[in-house]
Amino acid sequence: MPEELSAEDRKLQTLARATRARTGAAQGAAVRDTDGRTYAGATVELPSLQVSAxxxxxxxxxxxxxxxxxxxxxxxxxxxxxxxxxxxxxxAGDQVTVHLR
Structure with a gap:
């Protein structure tokens, strides 16, 4: 069973899920930086460009x-x-919390 997420990490989960659903991508991700800003993205799979979420x-x-x-x-x-x-x-170093869903 996945670990319980904090309220802030649940927001990241919502962003990642919505981005993945909106694009139909294999994966969706969201990150929070050390200033509290969030970024969400999806897997990019073009013939000339491949980037993970x-x-x-x-x-x-x-x-x-x-x-x-x-x-x-x-x-x-x-x-x-x-x-x-x-x-x-x-x-970001090795102290970053990473949740896989």
């Missing part, structure tokens, strides 16, 4: 001037892909 969120956070993450929610899988784990680690 977490990759989209991290790219948006970096482009917005964020300096790190507090929490990540990934919808559509029960395992964190190694490339996403590496991106989270590189951008």
């Amino acid at each position: 977490i990759g989209v969120c991290i790219a948006m956070a970096v482009a917005s001037g964020s300096r790190g993450l507090e929490a990540v929610v990934l919808m559509g899988t029960d395992t964190l892909p190694p490339a996403d784990a590496a991106a989270i680690q590189e951008f």
